[in-house]
Amino acid sequence: MKNLSRLLFAMLLMLGMGNTYAQDENNPWAITLGTNAVDFYPTGEAAPLGDMFDEYFNATDHWNILPSVSSLTVGRYLSNGFTLGATASLNKIDKFGDDRSKYDEVTYVGVDGIVKYGFGAAINSSWFDPYLGVGGGYTWVDEIGAGTLNGTLGINFWVTDNVGITVQSAYKHAFEDYLDTHFQHTAGISFKFGGKDTDGDGIYDKDDACPEVFGLAEFDGCPDTDGDGIEDSKDDCPNVFGLAQFNGCPDTDGDGIPDNLDDCPTVAGLQELNGCPDADGDGVADHLDECPNEAGPAANNGCPWPDRDGDGVPDKDDLCPDKVGTAANNGCPEVTEAVQKALNAYAKTILFDTGKSSIKGQSESVLKDIIAILNEYPNAKFTVEGHTDSVGSDATNMKLSDARALSVKDYLVARGVDEFRLSSKGYGESKPIDSNKTKAGRANNRRVEINLVK
Structure with a gap:
């Protein structure tokens, strides 16, 4: 049994150090520095210990706490909410349930690996990230060690993108009789780091507004293809050097209308005609005017139309072309x-x-x-x-x-x-x-x- 425990510990430790405990894709690595408390009491063992979860929060009587940084966790993100990690912890044991004589400040050393699943993404929360974990490790109390199988419940409270507070409680079931099953509670500060840079522009993906396209730092990692000082996402003409006043587009004919909005970009024209000229001033742009030098209505393609009865309705539309009528009545007189x-x-x-x-x-x-x-x-x-x-x-x-x-x-x-x-x-x-x-x-x-x- 002792050899099996050591083999399990070695396998978990190697796996844990290869791909460990993490938080997200942009910052795959995490380190947690904290303090831990070891409690043998609420494990369901015989007296002097209590029933399972009995006096679970009785820190005064049952918790063994080393008042210093006594826990170090290194982690790395896997995928789909799963992480893998390794933890080393140190403590002093002088409380064993109601028995104060079994240990006298003996050293507690634990090295554990964990696979955990975080629920932060599932509940759509960026700061509140509860998790469940399972793993194992090796624990020494008074220089006597044994393997353990661990179940963990914890919560990360992310104060910023990279810094958070972590609290967790692990149930550690011992494989050997000379190590008692116990709970180990941990509280600490977590730091995420190691963000990736997919497009290689020197800006980590988490800070890169265009993480898959090589860009410039002044544009938060987004490109400016035409080099006109306007990033492509805000540039109406991203492949042509232009002016800031026209959102990056040029104005070739200088009529104050950018080429992308100018129907006649090489000939100066009028704003109301989308940059095109109107030689006869009839409101119909020359390139659409069938009579560009003779004023006429737009409805007749810029040409004047015949109107025999002079009622303002052209003969082609006038149902009564020889009687004065109204446009509303198709050129015919209305019944009074x-x-x-x-x-x-x-x-x-x-x-x-x-x-x-x-x-x-x-x-x-x-x-x-x-x-x-x-x-x-x-x-x-x-x-x-x-x-x-x-x-x-x-x-x-x-x-x-x-x-x-x-x-x-x-x-x-x-x-x-x-x-x-x-x-x-x-x-x-x-x-x-x-x-x-x-x-x-x-x-x-x-x-x-x-x-x-x-």
């Missing part, structure tokens, strides 16, 4: 309130055979007037609406009003009004404009309306 009233004044005089949808012959003249008005507004759309009084059932009145509205629509379409400009709908007795209690009121309610679709 007066025109709408005139339409309905005519529509109310349309007469039908009693109880039928057939139009009486004497309504022909008023329908001609209605057609004349509709033809004045060739792009306007209208709805022919039929209405009745309250005499008769709702269903009958609805059917009759719908039929009369459709009859008027068909009449107008048959006489040249575009059918796509007209729709019809009956409302029955649902929209009276007068009282249905009098003969005159009912006569007013029996009507046709022709309303503009807005």
Whole structure:
């Protein structure tokens, strides 16, 4: 058993010194200087010791503490949160549970290796880094040594990027009867170092804003390819020497617009035209102007357009090129309130055979007037609406009003009004404009309306 303990110790020590205890990729090496306390009591052994974890924090009665720097740990980062380390510790033992006679300030020496996993990255914390570890080592008490198997719980509190406070507690199970199982608590200050420089520019990766690209110290390790004094990440033209006022871009034509924003970088131009000239002053840059020496609107590519009726809508876009209209109505005149009233004044005089949808012959003249008005507004759309009084059932009145509205629509379409400009709908007795209690009121309610679709 003694040979097995020594072999285990030797293997762990060699592994530990080759790749030891670490903190992160940028600072792979760490050294911890601290003090340690050895406690035999809360290990579950027989009296004079206590049960497992019994009086675990009773430092006054059970902890053996050497009041000086008594622990040294060297560590190196592996990967994915794992580190491997080696620790040497020194102590004086004069407390063995409740028995003060077993030891009289005998020397305690421990050399241990550990593999640990840190949870700092997993919990997304840069300063609070708890860890669990497992390992083993060799411990001598009063010059008698034995191998141990260790389990460790600890926390790193990183005060800065490179300096932190470390506290941990290790349970050390002895392989030999002449060494008692015990706890060893450690508190110390940790220092990280050994940062790498991936791009070889003399700036460690942890301080290098561009760790994979060779750069300059004045730009925190980032490059300035064109040498204009502006680092590439802030240089809008990183491969061309430029001016600071233009974020590193040149202004070849000197018009105050940098080449990268200038549509005409070799010819001085106007700011509002992205650096291009406008010879005729019509607001259309010469290289886009089909008539560069004759002013015209941008909508017509810089050329003037014909407008026969002079309403400001070019003939090619004017649905009524020979009638003055509005741009909002595609060059056609808009239906005014007066025109709408005139339409309905005519529509109310349309007469039908009693109880039928057939139009009486004497309504022909008023329908001609209605057609004349509709033809004045060739792009306007209208709805022919039929209405009745309250005499008769709702269903009958609805059917009759719908039929009369459709009859008027068909009449107008048959006489040249575009059918796509007209729709019809009956409302029955649902929209009276007068009282249905009098003969005159009912006569007013029996009507046709022709309303503009807005």
